[in-house]
Amino acid sequence: MNDFNSVKLKNLILHIVGNKVQEEPLFLQEELPFKEYELFYKEMLHYFLRPINSSARYQFFDESGDLKLNEMYGFAKRIFENPEEFKVQSENMAKHLYNTSTHPRIKGGELYIVYLEDFIVDGDVVDGIGIFKAEKKDGFMTVNPWTDGIKLLYRKGSSKIDRACIILNDRKETGFKILLKEESKKSVESGYWSESFLRVEQIADSHLHTTNYLQLCRGFVADVFNEDHNVEKPEQIAFLQRSLNYFGTRDEFNVVEFENEVLEEPDVIDSFIEFRKDISEKYDIEVYPEFHISADAVRKARKDFKCLIKLDSGKVQIAVKGNEEYIEKGFDNERNMNYYTVYFHEED
Incomplete structure (x- = not known):
C-alpha cells in the first residue's frame, strides 16, 4: 500500500x-x-x-x-x-x-x-x-x-x-x-x-509473480493454444477470461487448483506445463507453484486481455465473456467467406 x-x-x-x-x-x-x-x-x-x-x-x-x-x-x-x-x-x-x-x-x-x-x-x-x-x-x-x-x-x-x-x-x-x-x-x-x-x-514479490503468470497465460494462447492447433478464437478468449476470473476472485494462487479449474482438459494441462517450463528456462524466470495474488497486477492485466473477436480489420467485433460454446465458426462456400453463428436465450 x-x-x-x-x-x-x-x-x-x-x-x-x-x-x-x-x-x-x-x-x-x-x-x-x-x-x-x-x-x-x-x-x-x-x-x-x-x-x-x-x-x-x-x-x-x-x-x-x-x-x-x-x-x-x-x-x-x-x-x-x-x-x-x-x-x-x-x-x-x-x-x-x-x-x-x-x-x-x-x-x-x-x-x-x-x-x-x-x-x-x-x-x-x-x-x-x-x-x-x-x-x-x-x-x-x-x-x-x-x-x-x-x-x-x-x-x-x-x-x-x-x-x-x-x-x-x-x-x-x-x-x-x-x-x-x-x-x-x-x-x-x-x-x-x-x-x-x-x-x-x-523485486520478486506477489506483484511480479502475478504479472508473470498472467503473461504466461497470454503467451500460451499466442504460441500454443491457437488456430494453428485447432483452437478457435472463442475458446482462446474463454481461456483468458477463466484465467482472469481465477486471479480476480482469489487471494492465493495454487498451481494444481489453477490447472484443474482453468485449463480443465488433461491434454491442455500437459501443453501448458511444457510451455511454462520452456518459458522459464528460456527467459530465466522462476515460476512459483504458490504465491499471494496482487489485485493491482490483476487490474492492470485486464487491459491487455482482449475479449474481442475482430473481423475484417475490426469493422465487426464480437465480445466474448463466457459461453463460448454458443458461438460456432463456419465457412460459406457460395460467398467464399467465413462466418460466426451466435446462439442466445434472450436479447437485452
Whole structure:
C-alpha cells in the first residue's frame, strides 16, 4: 500500500540536463529555497507524486552482482547516510543522467531531485529521494533562468511529469525499495531511464509473480493454444477470461487448483506445463507453484486481455465473456467467406 498523504518536502534542487549526443548543455544549479513557493507547495508535491501509482517494487542491481558498481545506488546511499551531501550527490545524479542520455531521441529537460520525508509504504514510514524529469515545455512549472539563479513559475494545468522515480530508505542491503512511474510502452525513451540511468529490476514479490503468470497465460494462447492447433478464437478468449476470473476472485494462487479449474482438459494441462517450463528456462524466470495474488497486477492485466473477436480489420467485433460454446465458426462456400453463428436465450 502506498500512502503519500503524509509526505513532506525537505530539500529541492533543479538541474537542466540536455541530450549529450546532441551537444545540449548540462546546467548544475543551486538548491532551491522551496519555501518561497509555499503557495503551490501542495500542487508541487502532487505534480511529483501523482505518477507513482503502481504497487510494483523495484531495486537497484548490477549484472556482476556487486551493488557498489551501480552508480545510482551509491549516490542514494550517501545521501541517506549523510543528508549534508544532498547537493553534491544530486549533481552526480545529473551528470550520470547526462552521460546515459546518448540516444538522439532522448529529450532534454528539467531534472528535479528532492528529499521527501514520511512516506508510508507497505506499512513502514520511511524517507525517500525523488528523481523527476520534465521534458515537455508546457509543464506544470515554468523554469526561468534569471540572473540570480533558477526561478519556478507556477502554471496551473494538468501536465504530468515525464519520468519519475522514488528511492525509499528501505532494504538498503538488497538495493533499496524503489517506486517508478509506469511507462505506457517500451521504447528507447522509456528504456534508458530504468535500464541505463537507474539500472533497476523488479523485486520478486506477489506483484511480479502475478504479472508473470498472467503473461504466461497470454503467451500460451499466442504460441500454443491457437488456430494453428485447432483452437478457435472463442475458446482462446474463454481461456483468458477463466484465467482472469481465477486471479480476480482469489487471494492465493495454487498451481494444481489453477490447472484443474482453468485449463480443465488433461491434454491442455500437459501443453501448458511444457510451455511454462520452456518459458522459464528460456527467459530465466522462476515460476512459483504458490504465491499471494496482487489485485493491482490483476487490474492492470485486464487491459491487455482482449475479449474481442475482430473481423475484417475490426469493422465487426464480437465480445466474448463466457459461453463460448454458443458461438460456432463456419465457412460459406457460395460467398467464399467465413462466418460466426451466435446462439442466445434472450436479447437485452
